[in-house]
Amino acid sequence: MFKNILKFTVAAGLALGLTACTSDEKKEDTTAKVEPKKTVIKVGATPVPHAEILEVIKPLLKEKGYDLEIVEFTDYVTPNIAVDEGELDANFFQHTPYLTEFNANKNTDLVKTVGVHLEPMGLYSKKITSLDELEDGATIAVPNDPTNESRALDILVKQGLLKFKDVAFKTALDVTENPKNIQLRELDAPQLPRVLDEVDAAIINTNYALAADLNPTKDAIVIESKDSPYVNIVAVKKGNENKDYIKALDAALNSEEVKQFIKEKYKGSIVEAF
Incomplete structure (x- = not known):
């Protein structure tokens, strides 16, 4: 009888030990999956007017806990590739028809988040x-x-x-x-x-x-007429459009501060689209 009780006790202890280890492992796995809060948003843009508009929202994003890093480009291809490959969080330089054609030809998977302004050709x-x-x-x-x-x-x-x-x-x-x-x-x-x-x-x-x-x-x-469909947009890699930092970026670009800046700086040569 004593031997049976001893066997039972040892077995129960081993089982509890295994359960504890498994529990600890699960906790470690869960902790490992938690992403650190993002504090820097990298956005690609052409210099005028996109980078100028992005400069306006730096203080707005700072209030939300984000630093905005603006990476300037002078072409229409590299900033899309950089977003698709994860080197940039977003870009701001193009309109939806261009993005649609680019995705089809380059096999990228980028999506629009918000429209910001129209640049009449x-x-x-x-x-x-x-x-x-x-x-x-x-x-x-x-x-x-x-x-x-x-x-x-x-x-x-x-x-x-x-x-x-x-x-x-x-x-x-x-x-x-x-x-x-x-x-x-x-x-x-x-x-x-x-x-x-x-x-x-x-x-x-x-x-x-x-x-x-x-x-x-x-x-x-x-x-070009102001009713043109070619509104300039923010583009991100599909799956990132609902991330908190992208939502913060979108809100800042569709803010009253940006609307006033566009009106005062460009005096009708560029018009807000939100």
């Missing part, structure tokens, strides 16, 4: 002051990425200068009617302000126009 020239002065065979430079080129060509369509096939993204190859024999020169968007001396006109994204000291409301011969 404009047609600029150092040789003419109105479209009536545009001569037969004139050269017009346009962005060469699919969404922005199609967007630029829509401006020429609305002015009655060109007609195109019914395609998702217009290019120079899709022209069906060209009464003034306009020559389209497709270039990387950042280059467009630099070729104004070489072409008759160029259709330039507002961020690059502003960086070249061109004011859309004063210097553009033709400007």
